[in-house]
Amino acid sequence: MQNRRFFLKRGIAGLLLSASLALSSPGHAAGKYDPGASDAEIKIGNTNPYSGPASAYSTIAKTFDAYFNKLNEEGGINGRKIKFISYDDGYSPPKSVEQVRKLVESDEVLLVFQPLGTANNIAIRKYMNGKKVPQLFVSSGAATFGDPKQFPWTMGWQPSYESEGIVYARWILEHLPNAKIGVLYQNDDFGKDVLKGLKIGLGDKTSTIVAALPYETSQPTVDSEVIKLKASGADAFINVATPKFAAQAIKKAYEIGWTPTQILSNVSDVVNDVLKPAGLEASTGILSTAYLKDSGDPQWADDPGMKDFYAFMDKYYPAGDKSSKSNAYAYTVAQTLVHVLKQCGDDLTRANVMKQAASMQQVTMPLFLSGMTMTTSETDYYPIKQLQMKKFDGTRWVHFGKVISSEDLQDTHKP
Amino acid sequence: MELLIQQLVSGVATGGIYACMALSIVMIYQAIHHLNFAQGEMAMFSTFIAWQLLQWGLPYWIVIPLTVAISFSGGIAIERIVIGPLGEAAVLSHAVVFIGLYAVINSLASFIWDFTTRPFPSPFGAGSQFGNLISNQQIGMIAVTLLVLALLYAFFRYTRVGLAMRAAAENPTSARLAGIRVGLMAALGWGMAAAVGSIAGVLIAPIVFLEPNMMLSILLYGFAGAVLGGLSNPAGAVAGGFAVGVIENLAGTYVPVIGSELKLPIALLLIVIVLVFRPTGLFGRTIVQRV
DSSP states (O other): OHHHHHHHHHHHHHHHHHHHHHHSOSSSOOOEEOTTBOSSEEEEEEEEOSSSTTGGGGHHHHHHHHHHHHHHHTTOBTTBEEEEEEEEOTTOHHHHHHHHHIIIIISOOSEEEOOBOHHHHHHHHHHHHHHTOOEESOBOOOTTSOOTTTOTTBOOOSOOHHHHHHHHHHHHHHHOTTOOEEEEEESSHHHHHHHHHHHHHHGGGGGGEEEEEEEOTTOSOOHHHHHHHHHTTOSEEEEEOOHHHHHHHHHHHHHTTOOOEEEEOGGGOOIIIIIHHHOHHHHTTOEEEESBOOTTOGGGTTOHHHHHHHHHHHHHOTTSOTTOHHHHHHHHHHHHHHHHHHHHTTEEOHHHHHHHHTTOOSBOOTTBOTTOOBOOBTTBOOSOOEEEEEEEOSSSEEEEEEEEEOGGGOOOOOO | OHHHHHHHHHHHHHHHHHHHHHHHHHHHHHHHSSOOTTHHHHHHHHHHHHHHHHHTTOOHHHHHHHHHHHHHHHHHHHIIIIIGGGTTOOHHHHHHHHHHHHHHHHHHHHHHHOSOOBOOOOTTOSOEETTTTEEHHHHHHHHHHHHHHHHHHHHHHHOHHHHHHHHHHHOHHHHHHTTOOHHHHHHHHHHHHHHHHHHHHHHHHHHHOBOTTTTHHHHHHHHHHHHHHOTTOHHHHHHHHHHHHHHHHHHHHHOTTTTTTTHHHHHHHHHHHHHHHOTTOSSOOOOOOOO
């Protein structure tokens, strides 16, 4: 009985196979497909926090949806339309797991694109790699998402927090070789990764960090920490905090008359959210890094890439904020995905998607600062490894200096 | 030495925030004999209302009384619509309703005003005093907290309504027999707690910035302060709030094991220690009940 059913199954499968071969039209190149891709469409899954404490980020997924609508109206990718399926996970990792299972097993997406949140991505990573479904360009800067040896189906995109730390260290070594460094960092993977990068970048000069103080997001203020940093005698202050705390620290340092060279993590480089609340006078002269053009800055008004972005926002996502960093980010990472899918040609298998994502050569995007490129390989799963320094002049960020790379120091072998 | 003084002053300043919150917690405890978990969110919501009024261009001296008035009516509305119907339900039912209120108010605020961090203008101006150790805002906050405390003390001690409210909270049955309208008193208590909360919110927001989750941790420290000082004693609660701020800073600075990482657990540890050794708080009265 067992045997007969087996043969029956094989027989039907064979029949279907030959039928589909016969049906594929001669003009259309016969594609190689995994679930989620066909001659007509490519299904892409995503999870985002549409509700809950991080729901402000959901504008990223809304931009994706708008961008894929634009793409479909313009004819899609190699003639295939994108079907974008995005579910709410409320920023809760167990919910992400549930939603991603639904995407893979019931919606049968080809790949999961930009799931948001460090903990959320760690929660789904084992499942994605077990199922061999691409977890592509995850929306987190944690350095752990660039480990092709252990997790060949998971790739990051934005510069890792670690590489941000490395870049700050390199800049300090070159421009402030005698600095005494004080660090305020959020006591989680973000803060710790930047601190780690800083130490990697400083190398044998790690002892120039005279104080590194963590804070918890449950604290009402970071006043006490800032006072301690001042007392440590530090003359370079690296502020590795999320927006509210970053603003508090800048304000407090100004109030107690502490005037070190200040470097602010680019997580909090938002003028409206951080520098204005902290006080523009207190914020003038602060340094940070960037890899994208700031869509809220009038200096890019005539930039062709920025003009396209504004036109896109006006037509496809009019409710969205054009000056929002998240939307410019989403636009650019969506373009990166489209680049990879175009490269796949008619071989839309999951393996080929990862292969193409891991063979980017000096790829640049319209909103990248000039000189910034993405390069990946089988052993390098960090697409963006460069950053450029910028300085706040009291009204806006001014980019300066050359593009600083963290490439040679990036630890690609995660524990 | 300089570090010690700075940490002390900064502890007092942060303690002022906790004291503010502790005061509004005690206020509602006086009125209904329950701990209201939504107290922080109510204060946050009131602060958003004040911010919105300021955005519309109203001057500060109109916005503050208006916000207090709106909050007062809001508090009464919550009591009438949500809490009143619960009546003499078990403590757990109340706790569940408070948590529900917490979630509803938090989501509502984020729905209307989203999660952006906003600056809140300080009514006391920008500068700071004592060699930049403490900002005008923090001094103003402490002064207003003490003023509100004095007013509340006088209210509960010397006015007919204040005494009636205390009676209604401590012994509803006897109070009712004495002709006090217990339901009305509870509603008044909610209104006043919301009003005190709105003052706390407006005072705290310039320091921690305005966003829907601003009160989350402050409420916890406020509880710690209130429990430390005694839930039945507004002055004790304010003193407790200051104490928590100072202890937290000093322990974080001078006890190496604690550092900045274990500052929050200190507040919780304080609650546990006080509840074990002096359940009524450092300044609380032991209430003897005849059975």
